[in-house]
Every structure is written in structure tokens, then in C-alpha cells.
Amino acid sequence: MNEALWLLSPKGEFALRATPRPTAGPGEVVVRVRAIAVNPMDAITGPLRRIVTPWVRYPTVIGSDVAGEVVEVGEGVTRLSLGDRVLGYAAGQERLRNTPTEGAFQQYVTVLGRVCTPIPDQVTFERAAVLPLGLATASAGLFEPDQLALPLPTVAPLSRCDVVLVWGASTSVGSNAVQLARASGFTVLATAGRKNHEFVRSLGAEAVFDYRDADVVQGIIGALGDRQLAGTIAIGQGSLTHALRIARRSSGTKRIASAYPDPITKTRALIARTRGIHVSSIWGGTPTHSPIGPAIFQDFLPTALEDGRFRPMPEPVVTGSGLQDLPDALDALRAGVSAAKIVVAIN
Numbered sequence: 303m304n305e306a307l308w309l310l311s312p313k314g315e316f317a318l319r320a321t322p323r324p325t326a327g328p329g330e331v332v333v334r335v336r337a338i339a340v341n342p343m344d345a346i347t348g349p350l351r352r353i354v355t356p357w358v359r360y361p362t363v364i365g366s367d368v369a370g371e372v373v374e375v376g377e378g379v380t381r382l383s384l385g386d387r388v389l390g391y392a393a394g395q396e397r398l399r400n401t402p403t404e405g406a407f408q409q410y411v412t413v414l415g416r417v418c419t420p421i422p423d424q425v426t427f428e429r430a431a432v433l434p435l436g437l438a439t440a441s442a443g444l445f446e447p448d449q450l451a452l453p454l455p456t457v458a459p460l461s462r463c464d465v466v467l468v469w470g471a472s473t474s475v476g477s478n479a480v481q482l483a484r485a486s487g488f489t490v491l492a493t494a495g496r497k498n499h500e501f502v503r504s505l506g507a508e509a510v511f512d513y514r515d516a517d518v519v520q521g522i523i524g525a526l527g528d529r530q531l532a533g534t535i536a537i538g539q540g541s542l543t544h545a546l547r548i549a550r551r552s553s554g555t556k557r558i559a560s561a562y563p564d565p566i567t568k569t570r571a572l573i574a575r576t577r578g579i580h581v582s583s584i585w586g587g588t589p590t591h592s593p594i595g596p597a598i599f600q601d602f603l604p605t606a607l608e609d610g611r612f613r614p615m616p617e618p619v620v621t622g623s624g625l626q627d628l629p630d631a632l633d634a635l636r637a638g639v640s641a642a643k644i645v646v647a648i649n
């Protein structure tokens with residue numbers, strides 16, 4: 303049997319219910335979930351939830367980030383075996399999947415093999431669970447052809463002269479973006495709150511600026527010097543405004559991928575285009591169905607995790623031990639986190 307935490311309506315009430323155990327179709331695996339991380343998307347309630355995912359019917363099972371053991375392997379999945387410890391992107395809220403059997407908030411979940419990665423013995427389930435959506439969103443922004451379209455990461459990257467700017471690098475998406483951009487060979491400039499500068503440098507950023515400083519834009523332009531900007535990942539409120547200023551005053555590709563789409567992003571993108579700046583909105587679920595998903599989750603991540611070159615960050619903060627603790631985990635996320643990911647262990 304399977305137990306799931308059902309989201310009854312967009313208003314945000316949950317109920318624990320016995321639910322049939324999902325099965326694995328072609329290209330899928332079933333994972334016995336051992337840890338779930340929560341994301342801002344899971345914490346949305348009210349009309350905004352219908353605006354962000356209008357295709358979802360309620361009740362449903364939400365959640366994207368899982369780690370656990372493979373208990374069923376579908377036809378065509380050759381890289382994963384029964385008993386493998388994995389992390390996976392649960393894609394149930396994606397328009398093309400749109401099914402509760404693929405929502406993370408349950409004991410057994412169906413995950414697409416293309417966005418599922420074996421985890422090394424030394425990485426706990428709680429730590430591994432911090433990765434899937436943050437990694438997928440950063441990958442979408444950096445590598446999808448309609449976003450920054452940068453070269454993919456490799457285990458032995460060529461060193462490039464160009465710079466990637468990650469605005470909001472202490473976020474979950476940003477921690478992944480810094481590491482991925484470095485693994486593609488770029489130098490990284492970043493912003494974060496002052497207390498997280500050392501953390502962001504430890505991920506590989508050359509220099510970190512406080513996004514709250516009045517002269518942050520000037521500081522970044524100074525640090526760029528003669529180097530070209532390969533692109534900017536803009537995360538966090540106000541990030542697009544600053545990223546546009548920097549793009550206007552620097553040389554390079556003038557592409558900005560925004561993970562903080564607000565209602566006026568499209569209008570600003572149209573205006574920016576007249577100035578030769580390409581602004582795009584990231585959709586973190588894109589790699590679940592694009593070639594970028596397997597390029598990252600299958601080709602890059604397993605080795606990079608194994609040899610420690612890619613670190614599952616930000617730091618997990620475990621706030622519970624069962625599905626019943628997820629609503630409190632969402633409240634903890636709403637209260638705000640800093641360079642941390644709220645995780646619930648599933649015993």
C-alpha cells in the first residue's frame with residue numbers, strides 16, 4: 303500500500319490518504335521515497351496556484367524533489383536497477399505529465415528515468431533531495447536553447463574567458479547555477495546576502511556582491527572589467543532590473559534568463575529586445591521533457607557527485623520525519639530560508 307499527502311484544493315488544505323501504489327511505465331521507475339525537499343512552488347496557495355499550473359485538477363499530489371530507493375524499473379530503463387539509491391525530479395505537476403502518481407508528497411512515486419540519478423553511498427537521502435528542482439531550473443536557465451544556451455557542463459571543462467553572472471546565488475537555484483556554470487568552464491560573478499558570500503565562493507564564484515548594496519551594479523561592472531558577459535541568471539525580487547542595467551553597460555551576448563517571472567517580465571522582455579537584450583523566463587520543469595534533462599541527470603551528475611566535484615547544495619535542514627510533517631515544512635519555507643533547503647525525512 304501507499305500513503306500520500308493529497309492537496310485537496312488550491313487553498314492549501316492537505317489530507318493523508320491511503321492510495322494505490324504507483325507502477326512504472328516505459329522509461330519510468332518507482333521510488334520508495336526516503337526524503338522530500340520543499341520548494342517555493344509547493345508553498346503557493348490561492349488563485350496564484352491556478353495561474354501557475356492551470357492544468358492541474360484537485361485533489362492532487364504535489365512536490366518535485368525526492369530521494370529514495372528504486373523498487374520497480376519500467377521497460378527501456380537500463381541505467382537503474384532495483385535497490386539503487388537515487389534522487390529524482392517528480393514531474394507530476396508538469397503540463398505534459400499532470401498526474402498525482404508523479405507527485406513527490408507520497409511514500410511511493412513514479413519518476414521519469416531521464417531525470418533520475420544514482421547517488422553515491424556517502425550522500426544521504428536528505429542531502430540528495432535538495433537537488434532535483436533547483437538543479438533542473440538552473441540547467442534550464444543556463445543550457446536550454448531559448449534561454450542562455452551555454453555549452454553543457456563536463457567533468458573536465460575547458461577554461462573560458464567569459465563570465466556568467468548568477469544574481470541570487472545563495473538560493474537553491476543559484477547554488478546549482480554557480481556550480482553548473484563553473485563545470486561549463488565559465489568564471490562566475492554572483493550576488494548573495496553578505497553572510498553567504500563565503501558559501502557562494504566555496505561553490506566556485508570568483509567574487510560575490512551583496513544584492514542589497516546601493517552600488518552593487520557598479521561593483522559587478524568593475525569586476526567584469528574587459529571580460530565579456532556570457533549571460534545572466536536572474537533570481538530573486540528586483541533581479542531583472544539590476545541584470546538589465548548590467549547587460550546594457552557590458553559587452554557580450556546580452557542574454558538574461560529570469561527565474562523570477564513577474565507579470566511584467568514579458569513587457570520588459572519586449573522593451574529589452576529593442577535594445578538588443580534577450581530576456582527569457584525559465585520554466586524549471588523543461589528538462590523533464592527536453593534533451594537537457596538526460597544531459598544533466600544522466601550524463602553529468604552521476605560522475606560529478608561521485609567524485610565530489612558537484613555538491614548537493616544548499617544545506618538540508620531536516621524539519622520532520624513523515625508525510626504529516628510536510629505542511630509545517632511549507633510554513634518554515636514561507637517564513638524564509640537563507641542558503642538552506644527544508645527537507646522532510648520519510649521513515
Ligand SMILES: NC(=O)c1ccc[n+]([C@@H]2O[C@H](COP(=O)([O-])OP(=O)(O)OC[C@H]3O[C@@H](n4cnc5c(N)ncnc54)[C@H](OP(=O)(O)O)[C@@H]3O)[C@@H](O)[C@H]2O)c1
Nearest residue numbers: 342439470472473474475494495538539584585586640641
Ligand atoms: N521559474 C521556475 O521554474 C522556478 C523554479 C524554481 C524556483 N523559482 C523561483 O526562483 C526563486 C528562487 O527559488 P529557490 O527555491 O532557489 O529559493 P530559496 O533557496 O528558497 O531562496 C532563499 C534565498 O533567497 C535569497 N534572496 C532573497 N531575496 C533575494 C533577492 N531580492 N535577490 C537575490 N536573492 C534573494 C536569500 O539570500 P540571502 O539569504 O543570501 O540574502 C536566500 O538565500 C524563487 O523566486 C522561486 O519562486 C522559479
